[in-house]
Amino acid sequence: MNWITNFVRPKIKAFMGKTDIPENLWHKCPSCEQMLFAKDLEENLHICRHCGHHKRLSGKQRLETLLDKGSVSRFSLPKVPLDPLKFKDSKKYIDRLKDAKQKTGGEDALIIAEGKINELPVIVAIFDFDFMGGSMGPAVGEGFIFAARLAKQRKTPFICVSSSGGARMQEGILSLMQMARTTAAICELKEENIPYIVLLADPTTGGVSASLAMLGDIAISEPRAEICFTGARVIQETIRGTLPEGFQRAEYLLDHGMIDLIVSRHELKNEISKILRILFHK
């Protein structure tokens, strides 16, 4: 107790105003456990400077990092019936949906937009893993179809960034049907020779990998991204054995001939625009 604590500090505080200290100033890299300054991490496209770990991006972050600044214009998702199954587990599905909307500020687990990648116009459909694990239900399916059809109409390349736990259980069979519906839209693109490029981002699993994500003309992934049909935990429980090193990582899929290339996030835009230029004889 002295004049500094009683008098000077409050004065200084009053003079400086309320200090807003952001909560997530520092991030711990999940791979090498080094502490990373948030702003630094963001500037480096959410890649760890120490070990090169590619941090999972939210849909919004992906949109910002993939498309040229100032080129983006978003579309809202087409309307679909709300909670057609009236699904309820420990919590009502409509409440889970509300929470997810609030948390992410998104409409559902997909962002659709038009924009440019190194000056080349593209239509994108980007999964948002933060929205209920990027799960695909009717809203995502409908959004994907809308975007694909727009690409077809405008003869613009269609880019999908998948990041999803699979089909959304809470919309039951209607979610399963999205596998067929989105595939039908891809068939239309193929028939018109509209390039369909998929970036299989971490993680791409289940019904999403077994439909739209594995049907790209070009399949790209990022280092160490998880890509699979059945999750490792389920396989482990079924076989009760050990899984191979690096199982279901992007490198494993590349080795097994399931994807075309693994690209660092720094090179992603250049790689995609290079491919598009060649496909279009530019």
Place this chain on the structure above:
Amino acid sequence: MTILLDFEEPIKALETKILELKTLDSGSNMNITSEITKLEAKCQAQLVSIYSNLTPWQKVQIARHPERPQFLDYIKELVTDFTPLSGDRVFGEDPAIIGGLGVFRGIPCMIMGHQKGTDMESRKHHSFGMAKPEGYRKAVRLMDLADRFSLPIITLVDTAGAYPGIEAEERGQAEAIARSIQKCLEVSVPFISVIIGEGGSGGAIALAVANKVFMLENSVYSVISPEGCASILWKSRNNAKEAATALKLSAQDLFDLKIIDAIIKEPLGGAHRSKISTISFVGDEIEKNLRTLMKQNGETLLKTRREKFYQMGSL
């Protein structure tokens, strides 16, 4: 005697009693004969009451009944000159999906489906109807063949899901399923699918993107197994019953949701109690629809198939 499911217990005592009396009776004792008739009527009434109020979970159990007719039973009853075709020409042959050429009620066609197996040995051979990538790639090859030779495609779906294992992942399970769905949406021939038992997620839809999709009354079709759903959302497989209800996986649910075109009735007590009539009901529904579809040209068939799926679940 058929294998009884837990909820069929009430008829167990009756069936045992009937069997007992039948072994006693040489046919001359009127008392015993009339007693048997009475018990049989009671048994029948009991079956009616059980089967008219089935819960979704009970339907799951019936759909998985080991004595339920399987793909090869249907082939035996409905298809002549069946010529199974093997292999994906890339890696191997997967007996979890059987497919081939055949003549269905006078119509040359391509017919394929999952086979679960009937005893321990055959179940292992068919890996319980859970296909690996080579199974789906074989399906793609056969659909292609059917398309080139203008043969209608019939698929009978009965799988818990695609095989979950290291080798399946290694060889691209996701890609194989995706290509199979794609192929279903590219062929220009009449295409009919029937869910005859379990329609388990991606492993099922890979063969079921058809012009007409039917379900047997007690079959189920779902995005995830009730057990899988329960373990994720309820954190325990013990909540499978609740999950089965919440998932809306019965034929009636799917019909109400406009996912399937019709429900094929099963005889009283389920398909496993009357295999032959079940199979002929399925045959009738397929034949009726196939003959209508065969009047349409390829372009229409392809367009309407896609349109049918685009319509699903939208406003």
